[in-house]
Structures are given as C-alpha cells and as structure tokens.
C-alpha cells in the first residue's frame with residue numbers, strides 16, 4: 001500500500017492524525033483487503049479512499065492451488081505490466097510460509113533456475129515487495145489462518161536490490177505496520193559478500209540463507225556465474241565475519257542434482273568448506289529435491305539424497321532433507337518464471 005499517497009489523501013480530507021493509524025492497523029494487522037470494509041471510517045472517507053487508491057500495487061492475474069492445498073502460487077501483474085510470482089506453502093498443517101520475489105527476473109543466471117533464464121527486468125519497490133505479504137495475509141484471513149514465516153527466495157537476488165529489500169524488512173518488522181518478528185523472516189542470497197556484511201550490520205536478527213549447492217569452485221562457477229566473482233574463499237570470509245558479529249545460524253541450501261553435485265566427492269567438498277569456517281554448530285545444510293524446469297538438470301534420487309544426508313551426519317554436519325512443496329503448480333524453489 002502506498003503510505004505516502006494515503007497520507008496525502010487524509011490531509012486533503014482534513015482527517016485527524018490518528019486516522020492513519022486506524023487504517024494501518026486494519027490493513028496490515030487485521031488483513032482487511034478493502035477500504036470499504038474498515039468500519040471505523042466514515043462512509044464518505046471510505047468512498048474517497050476506494051476511488052483514489054488501490055490497497056495493493058498489483059493485480060492478481062491467477063491463483064493456483066495444489067491438490068493437497070499445501071501450496072498456493074499467485075501470478076501478480078505490476079502496474080507497468082511486468083509479472084511476478086509469490087508462493088505460499090504449508091510445510092506443516094496450519095504453518096504458512098510466504099516465499100516472495102524482490103526483482104522482476106534475475107541477473108544472476110544460475111543455470112538450474114527458471115527465473116535466471118528470463119534475465120533481469122527491474123527491481124521491485126519496497127511497496128511491491130511488502131504488498132506480496134499483504135496479499136497472503138488477506139488470503140489467509142479468508143480461511144482463518146495466519147502467516148508464520150517469510151522467505152526472500154522467490155524471483156531475484158535480494159542483495160542486488162538492497163535499498164528496497166532493506167526498506168521492506170524495516171516495514172515488515174515495524175510494530176506500526178506488519179509487526180512481524182525478525183526471526184520469522186529469512187533472506188536468501190546466491191552469495192554476495194557485501195550483502196552478507198550488510199545483513200549482519202543492519203538486520204542481525206533476520207535469518208540468512210545461502211544458495212550454496214556446490215562445494216568446489218569449478219562446479220559452482222559452471223552453474224552459478226556469481227561464483228566467478230565471489231568464490232568460495234570470499235564466501236568463507238563473509239560467513240566468518242557474519243558469525244563473529246551475529247552468532248546466528250546460517251542455512252546452506254543445497255539442491256540435489258543427479259550426477260552433478262551428489263556423489264561422495266561433492267559431499268567431501270561441502271564438509272571441507274563447512275569445517276574450514278570453524279563454526280560447525282552454526283551451519284545447517286538443507287538438502288532440497290530439484291524441481292523440474294526445462295534445464296538440463298535432473299533431481300537426485302531419494303536414495304541418493306538419503307545417502308548424502310547420512311554421510312554428512314556421520315561427519316557431524318547438521319543436515320535436513322527439506323520437503324519439496326509446490327512442484328505441481330510450478331511454484332517450488334527455482335521454478336518461478338513469471339508466467
């Protein structure tokens with residue numbers, strides 16, 4: 001919601017100062033989706049607001065719900081016609097997690113990612129980012145559910161749009177707006193050391209996830225061009241500095257790709273990287289089943305993934321096989337293509 005515009009309208013209508021707080025509470029915390037439903041406002045003011053400004057900065061083009069109802073994907077049309085996607089998943093019954101986008105497309109070009117294939121179109125504004133959360137809060141209100149966690153793992157690299165992403169984090173955690181706890185939010189990066197540094201300084205309580213996927217520079221650079229600029233050595237230093245400042249756990253995301261990063265040598269490379277940081281207890285590996293896109297990659301088998309996990313565990317690495325949700329509606333990790 002465009003707060004500046006709202007303030008301007010309220011001033012022009014000679015409204016008292018507290019009016020904006022009433023509206024913020026209704027929209028951000030109570031999930032009311034239309035000004036006309038805010039009963040504390042006069043009928044005239046409701047009409048003016050309805051006419052002058054929409055609550056959301058996009059139109060909802062399509063909502064797809066998986067058969068089990070645990071994954072929902074929304075295709076959202078921005079005012080300039082660009083399309084983005086936002087996803088809502090329930091990893092456990094009643095626990096809802098929103099996966100949001102921060103850019104239209106992405107410049108990082110990771111070979112296994114559908115968003116990377118469409119390239120970079122533009123950054124989202126903080127309003128466009130937080131409106132995705134507003135939309136999911138409104139959606140969940142219709143089923144009497146609440147949003148539990150937020151992950152910046154949709155379209156785009158958060159640290160390539162830090163100005164707007166950091167503003168969106170301030171808005172999400174602002175008690176007068178969304179009032180969401182920092183520890184319920186995670187930001188995921190493909191590996192930009194300066195961004196990791198900024199997170200440690202500005203948002204030490206927000207969770208950090210690293211799209212890691214490859215424990216050798218050779219393989220990582222082949223699939224993730226960002227590694228040619230910021231290699232594993234620079235990520236190691238960035239993580240060591242992050243731990244020194246925050247003492248918070250970091251999640252290493254590891255998508256299991258058949259014949260590419262799933263053998264014992266790959267596991268050894270991952271173990272070596274984690275050990276080289278010297279903070280075994282502060283790194284947690286999430287093994288993720290690869291979701292099919294039209295790329296050349298295929299997911300590792302379930303058996304191979306379990307073997308990989310067991311090998312890491314034997315080496316005292318904290319590891320979880322993450323349940324994959326949303327594949328059927330093309331809303332799982334790496335599948336968002338804005339179409």
Ligand code: SF4
Pocket residue numbers: 106107108109110113114115116117154155156157189190211334
């Ligand atoms: S995986 Fe993330 S950083 Fe890489 S291309 Fe996809 S959206 Fe961008």
